[in-house]
Amino acid sequence: MLLTYSGIILLLIFLLVTYLISSFEKIFAWKQTYKDFCGLFKDALSPFVVLISTIVILGIEITTSTIIGIALFNIVTEESLLYAQYAFILSSILLLILLVGLRIVKDFAGASRLGIYFIVSVAGLFWSQYI
Numbered sequence: 001m002l003l004t005y006s007g008i009i010l011l012l013i014f015l016l017v018t019y020l021i022s023s024f025e026k027i028f029a030w031k032q033t034y035k036d037f038c039g040l041f042k043d044a045l046s047p048f049v050v051l052i053s054t055i056v057i058l059g060i061e062i063t064t065s066t067i068i069g070i071a072l073f074n075i076v077t078e079e080s081l082l083y084a085q086y087a088f089i090l091s092s093i094l095l096l097i098l099l100v101g102l103r104i105v106k107d108f109a110g111a112s113r114l115g116i117y118f119i120v121s122v123a124g125l126f127w128s129q130y131i
């Protein structure tokens with residue numbers, strides 16, 4: 001039965017690695033991350049808004065990672081995809097938030113690179129709804 005869910009498990013692991021690494025980089029290099037973001041958004045947002053935005057994004061990344069972990073556990077133990085669907089939805093929302101930020105600063109190349117992650121999230125959601 002587990003092979004039935006192997007594709008969804010792989011997509012969830014892909015997103016988990018992505019968000020965990022991003023979260024750890026923000027946490028363990030907080031000052032540098034904040035400095036870089038302030039530089040990126042210097043013409044568009046105040047440093048306070050950048051700080052709040054970074055904290056919100058970090059919180060969503062940690063929450064998404066946690067839900068992905070719960071989803072993986074539920075798939076293996078109960079063969080339930082409910083938390084996987086929640087994880088894919090939250091991941092998609094996070095990516096849309098990041099997309100808006102990159103579009104604000106006119107980083108069109110960065111925004112286009114987010115597309116693959118969004119496709120993975122939406123494909124995972126679609127796939128998990130039709131198994």
